[in-house]
């Protein structure tokens with residue numbers, strides 16, 4: 325890897341596979357603009373791009389390089405929803421408002437997809453689908469989440485049984501899952517670099533190596549001081565994430581930094597496609613562990629171990645080998661060739677901070693582990709608020725700027741995460757043992773067969789076929805799949821790859837038009853956007869194998885909120 329790139333972006337697989345991008349010079353002269361955006365992560369880039377597209381002049385200041393932190397280092401999952409548990413969201417603002425917010429979150433993800441397509445962004449490689457898998461066999465809890473997502477929020481999601489999950493993820497550590505067919509994953513650094521180029525083409529002036537050192541937000545024209553020059557602008561947008569500290573200490577104190585680690589393995593060859601027959605993104609925990617996906621065809625990108633007190637990325641990532649082996653022992657020892665860390669920012673309430681904090685001073689921050697769709701929401705809403713007086717951003721007003729607790733807050737958060745992870749690990753061990761006993765008890769019956777004749781033994785997971793019904797995108801089936809004597813469970817299977825390099829060619833209805841925020845705004849129960857997502861759900865559920873009944877979505881019943889972060893949230 326180019327040492328200069330490594331210095332700017334860390335020793336990440338993203339940096340090693342980044343598209344060529346220009347280095348932008350620091351600001352060396354005073355400049356006037358309609359809007360000054362501070363921070364060139366995805367929040368700042370999207371905001372600047374959208375403001376320029378609406379015809380206003382924008383200066384974007386970046387202390388280091390475009391997307392050098394979270395935006396260029398994350399796991400690349402583009403998901404609907406927020407870091408906040410949907411049930412907590414409903415509890416706070418009611419079902420109608422929560423549905424509107426969920427619709428915005430889907431529009432945020434769809435925006436990313438649209439930007440990739442419309443600007444023909446190179447090296448982003450979107451792949452469809454997200455499986456949120458249970459390893460603790462919590463069917464009741466997952467059923468409740470599904471009810472809320474479908475019944476209350478109109479989300480495009482379906483329930484998968486344990487057998488469906490194990491057909492694509494050959495691991496007896498896993499049980500049922502929620503499947504989000506409209507989610508996808510991307511090469512996040514290439515997306516950010518491509519977005520920066522598109523923003524410049526739209527007229528944004530980006531200055532790297534230019535920290536904003538001071539702001540005078542009073543008056544109609546605000547002043548931003550940098551080491552060598554000043555910017556004067558009618559509006560200032562603060563999109564500095566956890567690095568904003570010195571510039572706005574009071575605002576920075578409302579954001580809790582959380583560092584997470586990512587490793588990418590050496591190429592694993594066919595053994596990877598034999599273990600993982602799903603080309604989308606996968607999460608197997610409600611908390612910081614583990615999120616993974618296949619990259620480069622046969623490498624595994626593995627993300628986890630969130631902490632408020634960062635350590636050495638190489639040391640942490642070397643420990644991922646044991647976690648991988650616990651889920652996919654058939655892979656054998658794996659070597660991580662790339663290891664890096666990134667830091668995201670959370671508000672205490674786990675919703676993003678999007679809005680105007682004083683006249684002409686805007687904040688876009690605290691996106692947590694859901695930043696790929698929510699930075700897109702922030703950029704679009706703030707751009708429209710500034711240029712068109714649109715007030716959709718007020719949907720986020722119920723979530724105030726709240727002090728994150730300083731060092732004490734981080735200690736408490738760290739302790740909570742450790743307890744949760746520990747509890748989840750124990751629950752997972754028990755669930756696995758119960759399952760092994762159940763399967764062992766069922767084995768003699770299976771062997772005898774219904775008519776008493778000998779039947780072949782059930783396949784081991786590492787021989788399982790790469791076939792199921794449903795709308796999942798598959799990676800190329802391994803040789804075991806080709807040798808499977810059984811008829812395919814879905815008419816769509818013919819040994820072909822379900823990977824979708826052209827992305828978007830698969831006939832799944834588009835979520836609400838990414839660029840038409842008014843549609844998302846109008847999306848309320850019975851409104852325009854809701855039936856579209858329900859259509860997706862029904863279509864996919866109908867395609868299941870007949871012998872695999874879907875987890876039914878039933879009307880949600882009220883439940884207590886214990887503050888835990890449920891599925892489709894809490895990343």
Ligand SMILES: Cc1cc2nc3c(=O)[nH]c(=O)nc-3n(C[C@H](O)[C@H](O)[C@H](O)COP(=O)(O)OP(=O)(O)OC[C@H]3O[C@@H](n4cnc5c(N)ncnc54)[C@H](O)[C@@H]3O)c2cc1C
Nearest residue numbers: 363365366367387395398399401536564565666694695696
């Ligand atoms: C390991 C990891 C995995 C993640 N996985 C996912 C995922 O799979 N899906 C998902 O949706 N989200 C994920 N996230 C979260 C997501 O990456 C972030 O929420 C999102 O990128 C935040 O974007 P941002 O623009 O707010 O911040 P950043 O990307 O941190 O950008 C902020 C920028 O502001 C600049 N800046 C700060 N202060 C100043 C100043 N005074 N002057 C000039 N510039 C300044 C910084 O230099 C920085 O470049 C993950 C995060 C991490 C760390």
